Amino acid sequence: MHDGTGFSPPTRKRVLAAAAAMGWVPSGPARGLAFRKTGIVGLLFPDLASFSESEEESPLFIDQVIRGAERAAAAAGVAVLIAATRGAGRKLARSVVGQVDGLVVLARSLPVKDIQIFSRSVPIVVLADRLNGSRLDYVGADNRGGMRELTAHVLTVHRFTRLAFVGGPARSPDSQERFAGFRMAMRAAGLSVPGRPAADGGFTEAGGARAMRALLASGKPPQAVLFGNDEMAVGGLSVLRAAGVRVPSGIAVTGFDDIALSRHVQPSLTTVKQPMRDLGGQAVRVLLARVAEPASRRQSLVLPTQLVVRRSCGCTTRRGMAA
Amino acid sequence: MHDGTGFSPPTRKRVLAAAAAMGWVPSGPARGLAFRKTGIVGLLFPDLASFSESEEESPLFIDQVIRGAERAAAAAGVAVLIAATRGAGRKLARSVVGQVDGLVVLARSLPVKDIQIFSRSVPIVVLADRLNGSRLDYVGADNRGGMRELTAHVLTVHRFTRLAFVGGPARSPDSQERFAGFRMAMRAAGLSVPGRPAADGGFTEAGGARAMRALLASGKPPQAVLFGNDEMAVGGLSVLRAAGVRVPSGIAVTGFDDIALSRHVQPSLTTVKQPMRDLGGQAVRVLLARVAEPASRRQSLVLPTQLVVRRSCGCTTRRGMAA
DNA sequence: TTGTAGGCGTTATCAT
DNA sequence: ATGATAACGCCTACAA
Numbered sequence: 001m002h003d004g005t006g007f008s009p010p011t012r013k014r015v016l017a018a019a020a021a022m023g024w025v026p027s028g029p030a031r032g033l034a035f036r037k038t039g040i041v042g043l044l045f046p047d048l049a050s051f052s053e054s055e056e057e058s059p060l061f062i063d064q065v066i067r068g069a070e071r072a073a074a075a076a077g078v079a080v081l082i083a084a085t086r087g088a089g090r091k092l093a094r095s096v097v098g099q100v101d102g103l104v105v106l107a108r109s110l111p112v113k114d115i116q117i118f119s120r121s122v123p124i125v126v127l128a129d130r131l132n133g134s135r136l137d138y139v140g141a142d143n144r145g146g147m148r149e150l151t152a153h154v155l156t157v158h159r160f161t162r163l164a165f166v167g168g169p170a171r172s173p174d175s176q177e178r179f180a181g182f183r184m185a186m187r188a189a190g191l192s193v194p195g196r197p198a199a200d201g202g203f204t205e206a207g208g209a210r211a212m213r214a215l216l217a218s219g220k221p222p223q224a225v226l227f228g229n230d231e232m233a234v235g236g237l238s239v240l241r242a243a244g245v246r247v248p249s250g251i252a253v254t255g256f257d258d259i260a261l262s263r264h265v266q267p268s269l270t271t272v273k274q275p276m277r278d279l280g281g282q283a284v285r286v287l288l289a290r291v292a293e294p295a296s297r298r299q300s301l302v303l304p305t306q307l308v309v310r311r312s313c314g315c316t317t318r319r320g321m322a323a
Numbered sequence: 324m325h326d327g328t329g330f331s332p333p334t335r336k337r338v339l340a341a342a343a344a345m346g347w348v349p350s351g352p353a354r355g356l357a358f359r360k361t362g363i364v365g366l367l368f369p370d371l372a373s374f375s376e377s378e379e380e381s382p383l384f385i386d387q388v389i390r391g392a393e394r395a396a397a398a399a400g401v402a403v404l405i406a407a408t409r410g411a412g413r414k415l416a417r418s419v420v421g422q423v424d425g426l427v428v429l430a431r432s433l434p435v436k437d438i439q440i441f442s443r444s445v446p447i448v449v450l451a452d453r454l455n456g457s458r459l460d461y462v463g464a465d466n467r468g469g470m471r472e473l474t475a476h477v478l479t480v481h482r483f484t485r486l487a488f489v490g491g492p493a494r495s496p497d498s499q500e501r502f503a504g505f506r507m508a509m510r511a512a513g514l515s516v517p518g519r520p521a522a523d524g525g526f527t528e529a530g531g532a533r534a535m536r537a538l539l540a541s542g543k544p545p546q547a548v549l550f551g552n553d554e555m556a557v558g559g560l561s562v563l564r565a566a567g568v569r570v571p572s573g574i575a576v577t578g579f580d581d582i583a584l585s586r587h588v589q590p591s592l593t594t595v596k597q598p599m600r601d602l603g604g605q606a607v608r609v610l611l612a613r614v615a616e617p618a619s620r621r622q623s624l625v626l627p628t629q630l631v632v633r634r635s636c637g638c639t640t641r642r643g644m645a646a
Numbered sequence: 647t648t649g650t651a652g653g654c655g656t657t658a659t660c661a662t
Numbered sequence: 663a664t665g666a667t668a669a670c671g672c673c674t675a676c677a678a
Contacts, residue, residue, distance in 0.1 A: 023443030028422035029355030030655035033670045038352060039418060040404065047394075063386035070407055071370075079419050081363065083402045084393055095362060096402050099351035120346030234587070264557070264588050353671035356654045650677075659668075 039078045041287055042100035043069050043280075044093060046109040047084035060231075060259045061276055062106070065127070068280030069104060076288050085109045097122050102287040104280075107173050123290045127283045129173040130300070137290055139283040139301045143174050143256075146272035146305030147181030147226075150254055153270075153307060154224050155189045158252060158314045164222035166211045166232055167197030175203070175228050178256060182226060198222075201232040208232025212239040221251060224313070230255035230262045230271055237265055237312070248314040258308050270313035273306040362401045364610055365423035366392050366603075367416060369432040370407035383554075383582045384599055385429070388450070391603030392427060399611050408432045420445050425610040427603075430496050446613045450606045452496040453623070460613055462606040462624045466497050466579075469595035469628030470504030470549075473577055476593075476630060477547050478512045481575060481637045487545035489534045489555055490520030498526070498551050501579060505549060521545070524555040531555025535562040544574060547636070553578035553585045553594055560588055560635070571637040581631050593636035596629040 032038040045062050066082060073080045083089065083096050093110060097103060097118050105115055107129030115124060115131070125137040154160055165182045168175035179197055186193045199214055201207035208227055212235065215221055227233035233255030240247050247253050247267055255262055255271040262269035286299050309315050355361040368385050389405060396403045406412070406419050416433060420426060420441050428438055430452030438447060438454070448460040477483055488505045491498035502520055509516045522537055524530035531550055535558065538544055550556035556578030563570050570576050570590055578585055578594040585592035609622050632638050 021440075023440040025417050025421040025441070025444050027356070027655050028418065029352040029361060030670090031421070031657075032352030033350070033356055033672090034655080034657040036670070038422070040422065042402075063390070066389065066405070067386070070405055074407060074409070074412070074415060077415065079365075079404050079406045079415065079422070081402050081404050082389070082393055084397060086397070089397070092397060092400065092402065094348050095351065098348040098354070099361070099363065099402070117344070117346040118348070121348050261584055261587055264584055266589055350671050353654090354673080356656090357671080357673045359654070648678085650675100652675085653673090655670105657668105657670090659666105661666080662664085 038099060038101055040081050040100045041069075041073055041078055041284060042081045042083065042096045042103040043106070044096065044103060044109045045082070045084055045106040047086050061257065064276035065106065065280035065283075068277035068282075069284045070280075071277075072281035072284035072288075076284075078288070080284075090114065093118070102291045104283045104287055108169075108171065123287060123294065125283050125287045125290070125299075127279060135298055137286050137299045137301075139279060139286055139299075139303070140173075141274045141279060141303045142305045143177035143274070144181035144184070146274070146307070147178040147256065148185045149181075149305075149307050150256070150270070150272050151182050151185030151226060152188070153309070154226065154252065154254065154313055155185060155191075158224070160223040160252065161191060162220075162222045162224075163191075164198040164215055164225045165194070166199045166201045166208065166215075166225060166227045166236070168201065168203035168228045168232070170200060172203070178228050197228070201227065201235070203229050203232060205231045205235035205238075208235030209239045210235075212236035216240075216243055216245070224248075224252035224254070226254050228256055230257045230259045230269060233269055233271070233312075234261060234265055237269075248312055252314050253312045255312075262308075262310070265312075267311035270310045270315065271308050273308050275303050275305070278303055361422060361424055363404050363423045364392075364396055364401055364607060365404045365406065365419045365426040366429070367419065367426060367432045368405070368407055368429040370409050384580065387599035388429065388603035388606075391600035391605075392607045393603075394600075395604035395607035395611075399607075401611070403607075413437065416441070425614045427606040427610055431492075431494065446610060446617065448606050448610045448613070448622075450602060458621055460609050460622045460624075462602060462609055462622075462626070463496075464597045464602060464626045465628045466500035466597070467504035467507070469597070469630070470501040470579065471508045472504075472628075472630050473579070473593075473595050474505050474508035474549060475511070476632070477549065477575065477577065477636055478508060478514075481547070481571075483546040483575065484514060485543075485545045485547075486514075487521040487538055487548045488517070489522045489524045489531065489538075489548060489550045489559070491524065491526035491551045491555070493523060495526070501551050520551070524550065524558070526552050526555060528554045528558035528561075531558030532562045533558075535559035539563075539566055539568070547571075547575035547577070549577050551579055553580045553582045553592060556592055556594070556635075557584060557588055560592075571635055575637050576635045578635075585631075585633070588635075590634035593633045593638065594631050596631050598626050598628070601626055 070080050081096055081100055083092050085093055102123040104125050104127055106127045119136055125139060128140045130138050165179055167179055183193050199211035201211040227236055233253055236253055245251055255269045258271045258273035262271050282301055393403050404419055404423055406415050408416055425446040427448050427450055429450045442459055448462060451463045453461050488502055490502055506516050522534035524534040548559060550559055556576055559576055568574055578592045581594045581596035585594050605624055
């Protein structure tokens with residue numbers, strides 16, 4: 001059969017145009033089946049907020065990644081299918097895999113084993129988790145270097161020696177990398193290097209507050225607290241204010257990520273800028289490159305981070321919050 | 324043909340399971356074609372940031388909507404396809420339409436005409452734009468009521484009479500609705516009702532700052548500035564601080580949306596909470612209901628907003644920024 | 647039970 | 663050129 005009804009000459013073109021004007025759109029599944037390409041890339045991420053019940057959610061990071069991915073995808077003419085894997089989202093993940101030309105998998109959204117398995121049926125790039133030994137493409141940020149630089153800053157320009165590092169979830173690669181950077185700087189300064197973070201703040205504001213309280217209650221508080229991300233730092237700041245401890249004169253504080261909020265808190269937060277948007281964008285670009293060239297060499301892309309010095313570390317910048 | 328190779332008995336089940344374990348996943352397009360259902364819902368939104376070049380981006384609203392949509396969709400076992408329509412994203416939009424079982428279209432992401440056209444080939448629910456006269460399902464927030472209540476608060480408890488309303492983009496339904504609420508309250512108080520906003524801040528922080536500067540330069544500044552959203556208010560706050568005007572004693576300020584930032588700025592921002600997450604979630608729910616029951620009655624869902632009184636309006640709450 | 651034709655809507659190929 | 667036809671991979675019938 002041909003185009004449905006019984007047309008004949010190049011009237012066809014006109015008919016097609018007319019159909020389009022009337023709201024007809026070609027069937028995606030049908031094209032996908034025939035063309036063997038859907039024009040969709042998937043993005044899998046963990047929905048951290050649905051794990052810990054009432055914790056204030058802070059999805060800034062993922063949101064930015066999503067936006068970056070969407071942009072890069074749109075630029076290439078493909079759409080983005082997103083799905084959060086809440087713990088055991090295997091079923092949904094499976095269906096996503098079947099729908100896409102390629103998949104970006106954020107760290108901790110899927111068991112490594114599943115990633116490997118799925119990677120047999122669709123190209124996968126792993127975001128923010130250098131799955132050591134894996135053959136998959138990787139895109140991430142220089143968490144270690146960023147935290148090393150930040151720690152060195154606190155150590156050398158502010159001369160603090162009693163630092164505490166507050167980590168995120170123990171299994172988070174980002175948290176681990178940042179802690180590694182912290183340790184490198186401590187070691188380089190000849191200070192004693194802790195075996196693990198002083199506390200686990202779960203990367204949430206509430207968790208950071210809890211960690212800060214614990215630190216305050218622990219006899220001899222540190223001179224500076226380096227939080228594994230901005231949100232924990234914000235939580236810590238609140239606790240310090242409530243406790244009457246001035247920042248940075250009493251205790252210095254730093255974060256990581258450079259979320260919008262960090263410019264606005266009091267005092268403004270010294271942190272490390274992570275190119276969240278770019279992470280998503282580059283991941284998609286790498287993915288599309290692999291889709292186009294399946295046999296190409298494995299890519300491993302580490303995006304630079306950047307120290308952002310504000311007030312909470314003890315520096316006095318001129319750069320206020322100008323509008 | 325049957326399952327590819329020539330299997331025979333109920334060995335099939337085992338084979339299927341084995342295949343799954345090895346990374347085989349059923350083809351989405353093939354299932355979609357056979358089932359006439361893809362298990363995907365689409366979400367179209369305008370990417371406001373790509374319009375105005377370098378304006379600080381503030382995608383909080385959309386991000387929350389996306390997250391809400393994703394959750395509701397996941398709960399129903401479907402994935403979400405997202406695509407920003409940057410000005411003339413018609414082509415991508417078309418392909419999205421072909422891929423999904425239903426579509427959520429955010430206000431201003433598509434010309435109304437296109438929405439109508441596409442709605443012939445796929446169920447559509449319109450988010451945050453009550454396309455007057457349209458037969459499409461609608462989900463939105465009570466912007467008008469929220470702003471009316473907020474304005475009444477400023478008017479009656481703080482006794483200000485010279486208020487300025489700073490709007491967002493003139494064509495934004497949200498902005499229009501909020502302004503309408505402002506006018507209602509002004510009229511109810513017997514005050515003169517402006518024909519249009521005192522300024523257009525484009526819903527961005529930079530735009531709000533610009534608007535605030537203009538207001539300050541305009542001879543007799545108002546006693547209170549009601550910004551159409553929080554981000555503009557934050558921009559306004561910065562300008563006031565830089566200008567040495569105290570808030571709220573010199574000029575009171577309010578926002579709208581209740582983004583995370585509003586709790587953290589100094590002074591904390593009085594605003595109206597909009598259920599951003601729920602908007603996305605309900606939109607998806609309504610959509611899925613229609614997909615399941617195409618002939619059902621048109622739904623029009625208006626979610627409540629809620630006045631959030633903090634410090635910037637002149638109130639002195641006890642509730643600090645406790646952690 | 648277990649194997650075998652269609653059919654879904656589009657693209658690609660092969661005759662004419 | 664133009665028009666018919668075979669995949670594409672899965673599902674639902676129906677037949678054996």
